[in-house]
Amino acid sequence: MIPKADGAPARREFLRFAGLGALGLISSKLSFAHVFGAERIVELLVYVGTYTAGKSEGIYLYRLNLASGELKHVANTRGVVNPSFLALAPSRRYLYAVNEVGEFAGKKSGAVSAFAVDQRTGELRLLNQKPSFGADPCYVDVAAGGRFVLIANYTGGNVTVLAVERDGSLGSATDMKQARGSSINRERQEGPHAHCIVLDPANEFAYSCDLGTDKIMVFRFNARNGKLLPSEPPWVQVKPGAGPRHFAFHPNGKYVFVVNELHSTITAFARNPRKGSLQELQTLTTLPKDFTGTSWSADIHVSLDGRFVYCSNRGHDSIAIFAIDPHGGLTTVGHESTRGMFPRNFAIDPTGTFLLVANQKSDNIVVFRRDSDTGRLSFTGQVAQVPSPVCLKFSTSFS
16 A cells, blocks of 8 residues: 555645546436436445545545435545545446555656445455556546546646556556646646546547646547547647636536636536537636635536536635526526535535535535525535545445
């Protein structure tokens, strides 16, 4: 295992990173009922990634009651250093976690850990670890079929693809793409900083938000050999200084939404599913107009019905809510306090009933009920105490 880190990466002292909080194995590609048989599901498993410089022990496992929203602690996977972003294989048999560190095995690199998922309890067993080939990995995605994992290395400024062996363990790297350049914010954009890499629903294109260069990189993904090939055009530029962070698809695949950390904005794009190209439609603030404090946006998710998109604000400590029109345009609905400090990752459960927020600085996960008609959130009163939570992933309960 990686030795315990003395502290989170230095840049995290300025901003605390949140994992994407996507729906794990669930995506807009398939409805929840089709995948799981929603009428039979009464609870879900929730895996929680954390930073381990403080009291956290690693990856936490909870059960979410789909009637009440109550979270019950199940188990901890101890000894995992800074598992700040998680991803489940489509089969639900394996889970992958980045280890957000600057050095691994004596080299300037972070790491990625592979775990087998106990098919009775959901608990995790370490299979192996591999270098991420870049410092401070902060995002991992799993290709359809589970044969490859894709990693974004923040400080390394690159994205990497690793093969997955038959037993779910990680194999050798199949590709690595190093970004170049900078942008206008001298403190945060002195060089490239890959903040996510996300595969499209068809497993044909991969999109990487680079906070340091204000670009969204677009790659064609070869699912046979795990190669990333530059698309045409190979990137989309956002407003200088915006700092694109996370990326979310509309269920129809024709629209995508990007949250920009440094400007606290959300940008809507029209997407050509055949070419993978993006065309900007609109950019809105994620903060109330009368807010005058300091805040940075973190995470973004679209409801599975495609009617609403949500963003987290760290500083304002809120979830921003937007309605999506049939043409991908956005209208601000409002803001909901996260009842905690520095919300990083959040996640909408696959039934669309609850939205869970990981508040890193107040060490808690707060559960909100979601109104599917208005998109608004209401506090359920359910709170779980977890040290430095930064990523949430759902899976079905195995028993």
